[in-house]
Amino acid sequence: MNPKIKLGAAAVLALALTQLGSTSAQAQSDPPPRELAITSSQGVLSSVQASAEEDFHLASAVEGAKGLQFLTYNRTYKGLPVHGGEVVVGTDASGQVVNSVTTGQQAEIDLSTTPAISAATAAVTARAQLRRATGVSTPKLLVHVTTGKPVLAWESVVTSAKPSVLHVYVDAQTGKVIDSYDLVRDATGNGHHNGTVTIDAGSTSSDSTRPGLSCGNQSGQAYTLQGGVLGNGGATDLPTACADVLYAAQKEWDMLRQWLGRNGVNGSGGTFPARVGLNEANAYWNGSFTNYGHNGKTGAARKQLNPMDVVGHEYGHAIFQTTPGGAGGGNESGGLNESTGDIFGALTESFANNPNDPADWLVGEETGLGSGPGGAIRNMANPSALGHPNCYTGSFPEVHAGAGPQNHWFVLTAAGTSASTRCDSGPAITGIGIQKAGQVFMTALNNKTSPWTHLKARVATLNAAKTLFAPSCTEFNVVLEAWKGINLGPRAGDPTCSTQGNDYSLSLDPAAGSAQPGQSVTTTVRTTVTSGSAQQITLSAGTLPAGVTASFSPATISAGQSSTLTLSTSASSPQGTHSVTVNADGATVDRQASYSLTVGQSQGNDYTLGLSPTSASVAAGGSTTTTVQTQVTSGSAQSVSLSASGAPAGVTVSFSPQTIQSGQSSTVSISVGASVAPNTYSISVNGDGTSADRSATFSLTVTGGQGTTWQPWTAYAVGAQVSYNGVNYRCLQGHTSLPGWEPPNTPALWQRL
Ligand SMILES: [Ca+2]
Ligand SMILES: [Ca+2]
Ligand SMILES: [Ca+2]
Ligand SMILES: [Zn+2]
The missing domain is CATH 3.10.450 (Nuclear Transport Factor 2; Chain: A,)
Structure with a gap:
């Protein structure tokens, strides 16, 4: 598809x-x-x-x-x-x-697509970026936009036996290299430590239930099971290494599905193969498979590098690569990529709950490779214990050390200050648990853009916590404190979380109408978000009089939208006035409204009520007038008392005169206070008559307010003015704002003033 x-x-x-x-x-x-x-x-x-x-x-x-x-x-x-x-x-x-x-695009593209540099020249330049390159792909012309200035560029993939799969971007006008990244991610990390475990495999070391998953030798060839058993449990036995790799990869897959809602490593029901027996003290992901060596020790100390956290780490690189924005280059993105591996390793250990390799915040503690406990190479709860930074500083070391700050953030989020120490002097943090922390992290990765940065990860995880656990803000506040705890405190334009749940109001405009038998009448069903965010609403009608049918167009709306209700009567419909209930079945809140349907000619005194004009645009601090006009439609005139409802705070409505006889008019004065926010408001003008009540709606657009700050989840009308980061904008298109739609990001919606 x-x-x-x-x-x-x-x-x-x-x-x-x-x-x-x-x-x-x-x-x-x-x-x-x-x-x-x-x-x-x-x-x-x-x-x-x-x-x-x-x-x-x-x-x-x-x-x-x-x-x-x-x-x-x-x-x-x-x-x-x-x-x-x-x-x-x-x-x-x-x-x-x-x-x-x-x-991730930062600037509008406006460039020529005719290159001055040939593909062949770009390929030579790209190849020179890698020592002992063994191959270079045919360059592909594209537009590179991850920096402030979009550039027409040639992308080449240069490979070497080291291994390396280096993507190189050469400016197609100047011939200069502008960006590069290597899909190969080294880790470092064992096997035979999961004990005797059950793995999913057929007659060979491949898994038919998780598409793409198999484990083999350095040629990719799978091992054959002996009597239904893979490996002998020995520290240097390669089929045993594959048993450990398959066990870990299967636990990680199940964790992704059961804890994080993700279907496979690539999100689309697939994963990647693995190889063992690499003759190096290393393990890596090369963009298309994971590969595992040994710990570099000799004799009885020699172990394969494939315990759960190492396997989880390598497949974590595959998740990073297959989420939006891809792998990306540079030390900051690289550090976040390594941290992603460590976080998936910790999640896999925790999910597997295997007493032979209990869950912890160390990376590689089963390998005998590094200088930490058990040979650990990184400490997520206290990165500095192994010489890596605990806190965000804005400068970015080598990528494995650079995993420190985000690893530390993850531990503070999952396990709080009982497991780790803050960089700042903030309060104690009670963690939200590793599963929720994993959901927050995965949701943020699903919104990843290139190049990925700590600041982007910070905003994405805050939005994720808010979305995942609404209406609760507990998780959001823990994620926020954890970022503060690595010295990434509040920033302008930060997401905010309100404990108010999602709610909306429901109204009918008009709330009454009449139809001759066999005819139909329509009304508008209006909804307004009153707190939280929009929810899906399904509309239906309650019990209807005989021969009357109701239809909604559309029948399903998002709170804030409107629908048209058509009530069709038939010749047999009983004459008289009937109450029709309109039911709104929302995702979190249900509302009802009542419509008064009169079938046949009304016998009593009746009148119509209208406004002229029906709308006006007023600057905050100004005023306007309109006229209420009434007309007798049946019977004789009646006394009608006028009032207004629905005006926002700061808007006053007065009538002169307040009481009229139907058939007469009244002048309506509307004063808008200086502090009223620019927006479009609906004000209902109501006529309370002796024998009939009628109403009409006035649309008041307030413009030009000062100091209104842009907010997400807010309805903005055309002409509304806001400020954002000290810059003023005018709304070009009515919309309800969402996180990510900040005025500088949405030139189609906001004009800079
Ligand atoms: Ca462990
Ligand atoms: Ca571990
Ligand atoms: Ca409901
Ligand atoms: Zn790595």
Whole structure:
């Protein structure tokens, strides 16, 4: 499945979170969440599309903890791949509510796609980046956007026996190397320490239930089981090494599925093979398989390097590579990649719960390789015990040492200050447990962009904790304290978490109407998010009078959206006034509203109530007027008392006169206080008559307020003004803001003033 989302020059800026077709009130069978997530994401891609030359192509769709959906779209510019331009759209489990939109692209692309440097020249330059290179791929032309200035570049893959799989980016205009990264990640780390365990294998050391998983020798050839047993348990026996590798890889796979909601190492139901018997004191991931050597010791001290945390680490590199943004280059991204390996190693040990290799915060404690306890090479709870940094400083050492700060953050998040010590003087932290910490970490990786940084990981994990555990903020606060605990304190524009649950209001506009038998009448069902974030709502009607049917278009909405209710009567429908209940079945809250349906001509005194004009735009601090007009529609005139409801705080509404006879008019004065936030508000003008009540809606747009700071989860109308990081913006397109839609990131939504 690889549907293409095409947003060319004629793309329309449509920000509705869902675009569901018209449906009736009868229960519909929902499309699967994946399909709905794709539908939802089409509506938001335009918010990150910087130019008409860009297209988006769905590259992967994976599920995470709690059923969250993550869709990664690759970007092209004039048909060329855009390296680093991926957009990840995260939705809730239903696929209908968008939680996050992220991209690593920093600047709009506007460049010529004609290279001055030939592919052959670029290949020579790329090959020179690696000593003893044995091969170089045919260069591929692309646009490189992970720095402030997009560059037309040739990408080549240079390989050597060392091993190395080096991706090199050469500026196609100047011939200079602008970026590179190596898919090969060294670790260091054993086997025969899991004891006698059950593994899933057939007649050879391969696993038919986890696609892609097998273990073999240095040629990739699997070992044959002897009497249903793989290996003899010896420290240097290679079939035994494969037994340990398969055990660990299977535990890691099951942990990913059961704890983190991820389907396989690659998120799409697959993983990668492993090899043992590497004749080096090393283990590594090379971009397509994991490979395990020994600890470099001789005689009885010699062990294979494949206990659970080493295997978990190497496959952790595979997870890092197969999440959005890929592997990436540089020491900071490399350190986070190594930390990712260590975190998956610790998660695997914890999940396996094997007394032969108990869970701990050491890496490689079963190997005899390093200088730590048992030969550990890293200490996640106290990296400095093995000479690595505990705290974030903004400078980034060699990648294995560079794993320290994020490893330390993970331990503080999972196990708190009973397991680790903060870098700052903040309060004690009670950890949220390794499983929840793993869910937070995996969700953040599913929103990864290139190049990955501690600051991005910080924001992504905060958003993840908020989304995963809403309406609880406990986990969010622990994640925040843990980042503070490695000296990554609060930053401008940080996500915030409110303990208010998700809620919404429901109203009908109008709330009453009449139809002759056989005719129909419509009303608008309006919803407004009143706290938290939007939830999915399914609309239906309660018991209906005989011969009356109800349909909603659409029948499923996201809180904040509207639907049209059509009530169709038949010739046999009983005349008179009936109450029809409108039910809103929300994901977290259910609401009801009542509609008064009159079938046949009303016999009593009645009137209509209207406004002229029905809307106005007023600067904060200003005022406006409108006129209430009434008309007798049946019977005789009645006394009508006028009032307003729904005005926001700071807006006052007065009538002159307040009481009229139906058929007369009244002037409405609306004053807007200086502190009213720019937005569009609906004010209901109500006529309370002696025998009939009528109402009309006035749409008040307040502009030009000062000092209103941009916030996520907020409805912004066209013309609304906000400030963000000290810069003022005007809203170009009505929308409800989401994390990741900060004004500087969404030029289609916000105009800088
Ligand atoms: Ca252990
Ligand atoms: Ca360990
Ligand atoms: Ca419900
Ligand atoms: Zn590594």
